[in-house]
Amino acid sequence: MQRIFMEARLSDLGKARFFSLQEEEDDEEKLYALLDELAEGAPRERKPFPLSDVTVGVKCGGSDGYSGLSANPLVGEAADMLCSWGGRVVATEIPEMFGAEDVIASRIGEEDVFRNFAATIRWFRDYFDAHGQPVYENPSPGNKEGGLTTLEENSLGAVTKCGASPVSDVLPMGAQASRRGVSVIFGPGNDLVSSTAMAAGGAQIILFTTGRGTPYSTVVPTLKISSNTA
Incomplete structure (x- = not known):
């Protein structure tokens, strides 16, 4: 999946994070670390809509x-x-x-x-x-x-x-x-x-x-x- 994203050369790929369960000793710790990175890079504000x-x-x-x-x-x-x-x-x-x-x-x-x-x-x-x-x-x-x-x-x-x-x-x-x-x-x-x-x-x-x-x-x-x- 990561290779597909890379080949697509998406302009906002910097907003995506990847990790492999098989390559991580502590997948939960890695997941939360990546979520923190995404939160820091997402300054968008919620707005009401109908x-x-x-x-x-x-x-x-x-x-x-x-x-x-x-x-x-x-x-x-x-x-x-x-x-x-x-x-x-x-x-x-x-x-x-x-x-x-x-x-x-x-x-x-x-x-x-x-x-x-x-x-x-x-x-x-x-x-x-x-x-x-x-x-x-x-x-x-x-x-x-x-x-x-x-x-x-x-x-x-x-x-x-x-x-x-x-x-x-x-x-x-x-x-x-x-x-x-x-x-x-x-x-x-x-x-x-x-x-x-x-x-x-x-x-x-x-x-x-x-x-x-x-x-x-x-x-x-x-x-x-x-x-x-x-």
């Missing part, structure tokens, strides 16, 4: 039986509040919608957006078939150990993090969300790829629910959310 300028990504990974009962619905309520104030919500993980497509489709009010959503679902299903991958491999063994049982149960819980607001757009990976409400971005369930897709889509923060636990973050601030009750 919630209508906020774009939030919603994500789940390492889900368990409580994710769809409490953690994801909580994020969904936050998503609805943001949408009611004119903000934007972006979601992806298209394979995580298998079995719950109707929930998302029922909230689409424009025919061209509906067609794009249907085509996106179809593309991912065809991709699974073309590569001999079973659609019903999800939920994973870890999900099942956490209490999830079927693809539909996993998906119906996953889509609740999108709230109940209208789905206003379906976007290719890398496109910026510009319409108010919920935008669905073309992307897989993989934590790294889907989170990056939402960041590229304009998400300034990602609300990431996890029941089994996952260490992954992304290039924008990521808030991990877990629950242990229904």
Whole structure:
């Protein structure tokens, strides 16, 4: 990653710091030292701005039986509040919608957006078939150990993090969300790829629910959310 940044010759590379966990005897001490350096070199001041300028990504990974009962619905309520104030919500993980497509489709009010959503679902299903991958491999063994049982149960819980607001757009990976409400971005369930897709889509923060636990973050601030009750 450091080599990629160097080759890109970014003008503000001085604001970035790198370290390798394998090369540090005390990675925590090194991390805090680098954070201090970054804080000293970042004199920017926080400024107020309206919630209508906020774009939030919603994500789940390492889900368990409580994710769809409490953690994801909580994020969904936050998503609805943001949408009611004119903000934007972006979601992806298209394979995580298998079995719950109707929930998302029922909230689409424009025919061209509906067609794009249907085509996106179809593309991912065809991709699974073309590569001999079973659609019903999800939920994973870890999900099942956490209490999830079927693809539909996993998906119906996953889509609740999108709230109940209208789905206003379906976007290719890398496109910026510009319409108010919920935008669905073309992307897989993989934590790294889907989170990056939402960041590229304009998400300034990602609300990431996890029941089994996952260490992954992304290039924008990521808030991990877990629950242990229904």
